[in-house]
Amino acid sequence: MAAIVRTSDLLDNFNLTLVAGEDGINREIITSDISRPGIEMTGYFRYYPKERLQLIGKTEMTYFLELSDDEKRSRAENLCTDITPGIVVTRGMTVPQVLMEEANKAGVPILHSPRKTTRVISRLTNYLEEKFAPSTAIHGVLIDIYGVGVLIIGQSGVGKSETALELIKRGHRLVADDNVEIHQEDYESLVGNAPPLIEHLLEIRGLGIINVMTLFGAGSVRSNKRISMVINLENWDEKKQYDRLGLDEDTMKIMDVHLPKATIPVRPGRNLAVIIEVAAMNFRLKRMGVNAAEEFSERLTMMIENEKNLGE
The missing domain is CATH 3.40.1390.20 (HprK N-terminal domain-like)
Structure with a gap:
C-alpha cells in the first residue's frame, strides 16, 4: 500500500x-x-x-x-x-x-x-x-548477525523462528519475525523492519509469543536493518545436489535488487544457527576480498597442474 x-x-x-x-x-x-x-x-x-x-x-x-x-x-x-x-x-x-x-x-x-x-x-x-520508497512484505525472519542483515526464508514450520531464537541467544539482534516489511531506499539497498504490531516479538511453536527485548534486553533487538543476504531453509532432499564448495553463487530478486542467496538443507543434527552465523561471517570476508571457495579452487587447479608436470 x-x-x-x-x-x-x-x-x-x-x-x-x-x-x-x-x-x-x-x-x-x-x-x-x-x-x-x-x-x-x-x-x-x-x-x-x-x-x-x-x-x-x-x-x-x-x-x-x-x-x-x-x-x-x-x-x-x-x-x-x-x-x-x-x-x-x-x-x-x-x-x-x-x-x-x-x-x-x-x-x-x-x-x-x-x-x-x-x-x-x-x-x-x-x-x-x-x-515514498517502493515496499513489499516477505514471510521470513530478519536478523542482524555481526552487522550483516540476514533474511531467513523457507516454508512454514521449517524452523526459522527457532533458529532466530538460537541466534539471539548467541548475541545477535532480531529485526523482524514472521512478516518483514522491506523498503527499497535506493537502486541497490533494501531495508527491512517489523510491522509495529509484532515489533520485538517472536513466535515459537509450543511456547507461543515471546517478547525478545523483555527476555534478552534492549541489545537483542533493532528497529531496522539493511538486508545483505538471504538464507533459504528447506527440508533435506536426498535426491537434490547441494552446493558443497560455494562456487555457485545464487541470487534472489526482491523488487529491483538482487541479493546473494544460500540454500541450507535442514535435518536433525545440523546446528542451523552456527551455519547461518558462519555464512554471515563468510559474506563479510567476501566483501573484504577473501573467498575461501575460490582459493580452494585455485589450489586444486595448481595441484592438478603440478601432477601433470610431474607425470610428463
Missing part, C-alpha cells in the same frame, strides 16, 4: 511552525520532490510544479522583497494553488504579509523553519524519500 503523507506530518516530525493557511494543513503530499520557485519569482509559471512542496530560501525571498507591490501580489497568488501541499520558508525569515494573505485565501499552509535552507531540504527529502 502506498504511503499517504500529509502536510500535517511535517509539523509532527520537524521543527516547523504553521504561520498561515491552516485550512489546508491536511493536504496530501504526492511526491518526494521539493521545488525552489526561483524562476517563478520572475513571473514565469508555465512549468510551475505546483503539486510539489515549495521551499523559499534566502535567494528567493530576497528577490521577492525587491518586487513591486503588484508583482508581489501576483507571484504570491500564482504560488498558492489548490493542489500545492505547502510552502516552507527557511532561515527564520519573516514571511511577507501578502504571501500569508494569499496562502490563507487558497488554503496553502506556510511552514516556518529557523534552520538553514540546505539542512531543511536534506531532512525533508530524506523523510519523503523514505515514505
